[in-house]
Amino acid sequence: xxxxxxxxxxDTELIAAVLKGDTPSFEPLVARYSPRLFATARxxxxxxxxxxxxxxxxxxxxxxxxxSFRGDAPFEHWLMRMAVHTCYDxxxxxxxxxxxxxxxxxxPERDWLGQFVTDPDHAxxxxxxxxxxxARILEELAPASRLVITLLEIEDRTVKEISQLTGWSxxxxxxxxxxxxxEMKKCLAKLAQDKYL
Amino acid sequence: MSKMNLAHLKxxxxxxxxxxxxxxxxxxAFERRVMxxxxxxxxxxxxxxxxxxxxxxAGACVAICLLxxxxxxxSMNRTSTASLSExxxxxxxxxMDETDSTW
Numbered sequence: 213x214x215x216x217x218x219x220x221x222x223d224t225e226l227i228a229a230v231l232k233g234d235t236p237s238f239e240p241l242v243a244r245y246s247p248r249l250f251a252t253a254r255x256x257x258x259x260x261x262x263x264x265x266x267x268x269x270x271x272x273x274x275x276x277x278x279x280s281f282r283g284d285a286p287f288e289h290w291l292m293r294m295a296v297h298t299c300y301d302x303x304x305x306x307x308x309x310x311x312x313x314x315x316x317x318x319x320p321e322r323d324w325l326g327q328f329v330t331d332p333d334h335a336x337x338x339x340x341x342x343x344x345x346x347a348r349i350l351e352e353l354a355p356a357s358r359l360v361i362t363l364l365e366i367e368d369r370t371v372k373e374i375s376q377l378t379g380w381s382x383x384x385x386x387x388x389x390x391x392x393x394x395e396m397k398k399c400l401a402k403l404a405q406d407k408y409l
Numbered sequence: 410m411s412k413m414n415l416a417h418l419k420x421x422x423x424x425x426x427x428x429x430x431x432x433x434x435x436x437x438a439f440e441r442r443v444m445x446x447x448x449x450x451x452x453x454x455x456x457x458x459x460x461x462x463x464x465x466x467a468g469a470c471v472a473i474c475l476l477x478x479x480x481x482x483x484s485m486n487r488t489s490t491a492s493l494s495e496x497x498x499x500x501x502x503x504x505m506d507e508t509d510s511t512w
Contacts, residue, residue, distance in 0.1 A: 264436060343425050346425050
């Protein structure tokens with residue numbers, strides 16, 4: 213019996229079809245890579261409406277600039293570069309006053325910090341409170357610092373990968389990483405100070 | 410009260426961020442919303458619309474002209490033996506004849 217397995221079109225085939233004017237061929241690409249884009253956007257925005265706006269913006273830009281995709285790297289890499297740029301633009305557009313204190317911590321977060329103080333090794337990384345605390349700290353950072361800390365420390369990317377994703381030179385990534393770590397240390401010191409006041 | 414070890418706190422918090430990666434759930438019908446945004450709405454070409462309207466009305470005008478022509482030819486044959494040019498002359502001069510009689 214012949215093998216009738218339906219093979220899905222490749223990214224290259226779909227892109228070629230879209231560039232010839234077959235716009236509906238873009239939809240399989242959207243379905244294929246949206247999960248990754250949503251996971252990325254959720255690192256930088258809290259509200260679901262903002263997350264969806266970011267991902268829609270990424271796809272709109274990808275569609276407009278599709279003819280600039282040269283094909284020398286996988287489409288996913290090209291798309292992720294666009295995603296990082298869009299997320300960074302979002303962070304800059306939504307910069308808040310970063311003078312906020314940590315006095316408005318919720319009870320679970322205060323309890324987690326209390327447990328960390330008394331027994332650091334047993335304060336669970338899997339606790340929801342820990343996750344909320346780190347999200348709060350990241351929101352206090354400058355956009356470039358938040359981006360670098362997220363890519364470098366949380367997603368474990370190399371400096372070279374961050375340079376390719378952001379378009380920043382390798383020395384600039386290193387300088388920003390240094391500043392981001394100093395900024396995060398300052399935030400943590402403020403958190404400790406607020407806890408003890 | 411022990412001093413908070415900031416480096417250890419940072420390590421714990423970053424481990425928490427790594428342990429709980431964000432969801433990759435895609436909202437329902439998201440692809441359709443994206444495609445609706447990318448597919449442009451058909452725009453109205455005013456000149457094309459105007460041209461189509463003129464062609465349609467030209468057909469109607471030709472039909473009316475033909476009908477009127479047939480009607481006038483038939484009515485001319487029944488009522489008068491004079492030619493078209495004589496009838497035209499009579500019509501134009503009729504007003505002048507009336508003017509003479511009033512003076």
